[in-house]
Amino acid sequence: xxxxxxxxxxxxxxxxxxxxxxxxxxxxxQSMGLPxxxxxxxxxxxxxxxxxxxxxxxxxxxxxxxxxxxxxQFAAEFAQQIVADGVLASxxxxxxxxxxxxxxxxxxxxxxxxxxRGAAPYGIAASNGQVVVIDYSSPNIxxxxxxxxxxxxxxxxxxxxxxxxxxxxxxxxxxxxxxGMPFAKMMTAYMHWGDETELAKAPMRYMFELYKxxxxxxxxxxxxxxxxxxxxxxxxxxxxxxxxxxxxxLRDESLKAFQGPYDRLAVTFxxxxxxxxxxxxxEAAMQRVVQSGVLELSDGAEVVWLKxxxxxxxxxxxxxxxxxxxxxxxxxxxxxxESTYHPNRILYVVGAEQKLHFDQLKGVLTRMKExxxxxxEHVPFGLVLSKNPESKWEKFASRAGNAVFLxxxxxxxxxKVRQVIAEKNxxxxxxxxxxEQVGVxxxxxxxxxxxxxxxxxxDWETMLNFEGETGPYVQYACARLSGILRKAEQAVPxxxxxDFAQLADAERVLLTMLDFGSAVQRAAxxxxxxxxxxxxxxxxxxxxxYLRDHHVLGAEPAVRDARLLLVDxxxxxxTTGLSLLGIPAPERM
RNA sequence: GCGCCCGUAGCUCAGCUGGAUAGAGCUUCGGCCUCCGAAGCCGAAGGUCAGAGGUUCGAAUCCUCUCGGGCGUACCA
Numbered sequence: 001x002x003x004x005x006x007x008x009x010x011x012x013x014x015x016x017x018x019x020x021x022x023x024x025x026x027x028x029x030q031s032m033g034l035p036x037x038x039x040x041x042x043x044x045x046x047x048x049x050x051x052x053x054x055x056x057x058x059x060x061x062x063x064x065x066x067x068x069x070x071x072x073q074f075a076a077e078f079a080q081q082i083v084a085d086g087v088l089a090s091x092x093x094x095x096x097x098x099x100x101x102x103x104x105x106x107x108x109x110x111x112x113x114x115x116x117r118g119a120a121p122y123g124i125a126a127s128n129g130q131v132v133v134i135d136y137s138s139p140n141i142x143x144x145x146x147x148x149x150x151x152x153x154x155x156x157x158x159x160x161x162x163x164x165x166x167x168x169x170x171x172x173x174x175x176x177x178x179x180g181m182p183f184a185k186m187m188t189a190y191m192h193w194g195d196e197t198e199l200a201k202a203p204m205r206y207m208f209e210l211y212k213x214x215x216x217x218x219x220x221x222x223x224x225x226x227x228x229x230x231x232x233x234x235x236x237x238x239x240x241x242x243x244x245x246x247x248x249x250l251r252d253e254s255l256k257a258f259q260g261p262y263d264r265l266a267v268t269f270x271x272x273x274x275x276x277x278x279x280x281x282x283e284a285a286m287q288r289v290v291q292s293g294v295l296e297l298s299d300g301a302e303v304v305w306l307k308x309x310x311x312x313x314x315x316x317x318x319x320x321x322x323x324x325x326x327x328x329x330x331x332x333x334x335x336x337x338e339s340t341y342h343p344n345r346i347l348y349v350v351g352a353e354q355k356l357h358f359d360q361l362k363g364v365l366t367r368m369k370e371x372x373x374x375x376x377e378h379v380p381f382g383l384v385l386s387k388n389p390e391s392k393w394e395k396f397a398s399r400a401g402n403a404v405f406l407x408x409x410x411x412x413x414x415x416k417v418r419q420v421i422a423e424k425n426x427x428x429x430x431x432x433x434x435x436e437q438v439g440v441x442x443x444x445x446x447x448x449x450x451x452x453x454x455x456x457x458x459d460w461e462t463m464l465n466f467e468g469e470t471g472p473y474v475q476y477a478c479a480r481l482s483g484i485l486r487k488a489e490q491a492v493p494x495x496x497x498x499d500f501a502q503l504a505d506a507e508r509v510l511l512t513m514l515d516f517g518s519a520v521q522r523a524a525x526x527x528x529x530x531x532x533x534x535x536x537x538x539x540x541x542x543x544x545x546y547l548r549d550h551h552v553l554g555a556e557p558a559v560r561d562a563r564l565l566l567v568d569x570x571x572x573x574x575t576t577g578l579s580l581l582g583i584p585a586p587e588r589m
Numbered sequence: 590g591c592g593c594c595c596g597u598a599g600c601u602c603a604g605c606u607g608g609a610u611a612g613a614g615c616u617u618c619g620g621c622c623u624c625c626g627a628a629g630c631c632g633a634a635g636g637u638c639a640g641a642g643g644u645u646c647g648a649a650u651c652c653u654c655u656c657g658g659g660c661g662u663a664c665c666a
Contacts, residue, residue, distance in 0.1 A: 046608090049604090057609085059608055061646080070646095071646085179666095180665075181665055181666075299664080301663070312591075312662080313663060314663060320664060325664070351660095356662070359593090420628070424627090425628090438628090455659080457600095466628050467628060467629085468614040468628095469602085473628065476626080477629090479628090480628095484625050526605095526606095534613095538613095544629060545631090547630090549630095551625065
């Protein structure tokens with residue numbers, strides 16, 4: 001409880017190869033007269049810009065400065081003193097750089113045995129002691145689960161798996177929007193125009209229709225908003241009244257309806273504690289704010305000013321009419337999460353348009369001198385856009401109306417996959433299952449492909465095309481590898497029986513596999529699943545290229561065995577990578 | 590107005606926190622299925638990294654300004 005939350009300083013999953021290289025480099029640096037600590041800090045081993053240079057590169061600018069030599073001079077001297085061994089093949093100076101190369105057999109052995117053992121970072125790591133709370137998806141009840149909700153759901157789901165993979169204890173939370181004014185507006189609409197039998201037929205769609213009508217009519221009739229505010233007050237009074245019963249009904253129906261998309265997207269939660277969960281926790285939270293002395297009255301509302309933190313707009317915690325706000329509930333939620341989970345990080349996977357909200361939340365906690373303030377991290381993402389008739393990008397709109405149910409999008413993608421299967425693999429078994437797996441994955445993959453802050457530009461022409469950097473492309477690589485293993489009609493040989501020297505020609509595949517750990521690590525640190533997506537695309541590409549010139553089944557026994565192991569390992573790692581994204585890897589497609 | 594984000598090939602984007610000749614995919618064009626899956630592979634074409642200054646050995650990356658686009662700006666979430 002007294003532990004100050006801090007940014008993840010997680011153990012970096014360095015491979016044995018890198019560890020070996022680093023130790024060796026450090027000992028040479030010390031023999032060259034550099035103090036250990038200085039050498040440690042200045043020894044920045046990084047991937048070379050150009051793969052042809054080597055496996056690992058070292059820019060010697062900082063190191064050279066420490067000993068007062070020019071970088072090229074230093075690099076030459078340093079490289080000369082590195083002696084090749086069973087792991088390290090060479091160290092070559094190139095101007096101010098030193099390029100290292102691993103022994104190919106050692107590279108293959110290290111990567112493949114680790115992958116096959118499921119050892120970290122290729123498999124799930126042992127506990128790293130980190131606790132991460134992730135708040136994602138969080139749709140509003142009684143509204144359709146539409147394309148806009150998908151981003152938070154899919155990004156959050158991926159982050160949850162990525163942190164788990166790295167050994168963190170993760171609490172995935174669906175902070176349902178089941179409280180507040182939107183719901184009260186819907187209730188108002190129902191009381192005016194609602195029809196019980198219509199509601200029973202298709203609650204979600206019907207309520208959405210009513211909500212749209214409300215939005216339209218409220219423009220000319222502000223009295224509706226006043227009425228809604230009253231309903232919200234009645235709801236928040238805690239009394240078992242009409243409002244509460246209706247709220248319960250809509251919440252239950254919504255959860256039922258949301259389960260559809262969640263199942264299809266393979267997203268799960270550890271807790272569904274929506275805003276309503278904090279109904280009885282807000283007063284205590286407000287007390288805490290009062291006691292910290294930062295709460296002020298402004299125009300009858302209770303606010304916290306944040307000017308000293310560079311935020312002009314105050315954070316409103318209670319309205320003039322005494323009811324609470326989004327902020328109040330998020331504040332109560334932050335306290336609850338702190339005492340319940342003791343997290344190092346709390347990630348809020350919420351659209352970029354809500355940046356101010358989270359700056360304010362963090363700001364209030366900061367002004368209150370609450371340590372949990374440091375753990376609060378907004379993970380923003382861009383909008384989903386579609387092309388309008390003038391072929392300009394704008395907020396997603398269907399051809400027919402405004403909001404689009406996610407199911408409709410997924411169905412359309414699955415339908416396209418059915419066509420492709422009929423064309424390319426009509427004999428396939430389980431066509432329906434595979435179509436669902438591939439179609440839904442194409443949508444998910446498209447969403448996780450680019451940096452999350454970029455808007456997702458969603459057009460059917462791109463989605464219809466399953467070539468290049470797409471979900472189906474990676475799945476296809478898996479299926480192809482599975483096909484080879486199937487046709488081998490033998491068990492994949494144990495790594496202990498492999499002559500790894502036979503895999504010298506697979507260096508590009510192996511080096512890409514070697515990058516997996518750092519990619520997952522960076523994805524977690526930056527809350528950026530697209531790093532994993534890119535990694536998986538790269539590996540699929542390398543293995544596709546490799547298979548062109550290197551046949552497996554027809555090769556000499558020693559070569560065949562080694563390649564079978566490579567194929568199996570690549571398949572496993574691709575499957576793992578995809579699974580982090582929430583994407584299955586069918587054996588045939 | 591103020592704040593934040595984005596601007597890299599015709600289009601959609603990478604570029605691992607300041608390093609070597611700026612890379613992919615789509616599109617276009619040209620090749621590759623008697624050979625483990627062509628949803629694939631190989632090649633070609635395509636660039637004033639929005640613009641101008643600055644910081645330094647070195648800038649797409651950091652700072653300042655300008656332009657363009659988006660989002661947000663107290664009783665919604």
